[in-house]
Amino acid sequence: MKGLITKSTGSWYQVLEYETGKFFEARIRGKFKLIKTRLTNPLAVGDLVEFSLEQDDVAWITKIEPRKNYLIRKAVNLSKEAHIIASNIDIACFIFTLKHPETSYGFLDRFLSCCEAYNIKPLILFNKMDVLSEEEKELTKEIEGLYQNIGYETLEISSYSNLNLEVLKSIIKDKVSVFFGHSGSGKSTLVNAMQPGVNIKTSAISETHLKGKHTTTFAQMHFWKFGGSVIDTPGVREFAMIDVEKEEIQHYFPEIFKTGRKCKFHNCMHINEPKCAVLEAVESGEIEETRYITYLKIMEEAEENSAQ
Structure with missing residues (x-):
């Protein structure tokens, strides 16, 4: 049987079986885990796999198809190891916020370089435009221009005023997308605004440090009613490239x-x-x-x- 990994908690996976559209709880065999790799997780949301069913409809994943691309982050306390965030991505959306929280340019540039390295189309979303002053909006335009001149596509959005959300839908329609940004940048709120009813957990910004609290603890794929899907991921502090000269x-x-x-x-x-x-x-x-x-x-x- 063939399927798609739609959720990963680190210890088990959710697999969508193509022919029936049914979801199965899945595990991987011990020998599968022993494949030599510098990645800490053998499977990620977005992976295409083969699996077999045993008693109680528990699926055992037996094979992973070659990935067309993936994004990875540095594994905690392991300089040479990395963790796959998501795989087989059509478009990776980076959510940039000028404030609440302030997005670092270095974080954005690492994301873009990883997209270049792994052949993923990036889209820079300038979020929370509704809370910016006129001066801050001008600064946002300058930042947008900088990245547009390099060749990157950008879009100003707001989950609360619905600014350009229909435009965003048209861009990611029928594609596998993934949203990235600092914790608190509005990833989950954006998904909920684009499709009410998904109800991804959100959390307020910490007033003390003006940083977001981590609300997503595992990666999961959600399917858009307008076509395509989005992979919601835990907050990523730093992207990484492995095996790069x-x-x-x-x-x-x-x-x-x-x-x-x-x-x-x-x-x-x-x-x-x-x-x-x-x-x-x-x-x-x-x-x-x-x-x-x-x-x-x-x-x-x-x-x-x-x-x-």
Whole structure:
């Protein structure tokens, strides 16, 4: 039997069987867990699998189909390990909030670089537009312009005023999407606003630290009535790339890769080399400094991982 992983709690899975549309509680065999990998979880929501049924309709997953892509986060306290957040994604939506909470540029840029690395289409959603002052809206426009110039698609939204929610529906219709953002950025509220009745648990922002409380504790796929699905995920603090060489990282920053073609040396890493077009572009403001800083940090991490 063939199916789709629609929920993962870490110890068991929910599988949707294609032919009947029935959901089964599923486990994996011990030998399945022993596959050598740098990933802490062998299966993720979005995976296509084969399974067999035993007594009491308990499914045993026997095979996983090759993934077309996936997004991963760093595993807690394990520098070389990573955890698959979701797989086989058509479009990954990053929810950016200017305040309540404030989204860090580094977090967004890591997300975008991971989308580039694993061939996933990203969409930047500027959320909570209804709570912004005119000055803050202007700043949002500037940030949008920066990422649009690189080539990324953006959309201003609000779950409370329904700003552009119909436009968002048309973009993700009939696709497997996933929403990311800092805890409190409004991921679950957005899903509930787009399809009342889903009732994903939400939580207020912590007044003390203006940070969101984690409300989603496991990944789960929800199906849109207008077509397609969304994978709701636990709050992700940091995205990761595994098995990536230092030399490859510039490929995942489109403006750095494009500008790098003008460097004097074809193998320029854009760190401190002479006549580096990227360094000149950062100096002149043509390349945003915050993105270049993230690039350097990912380069350092790749070097540390290769040395371990």
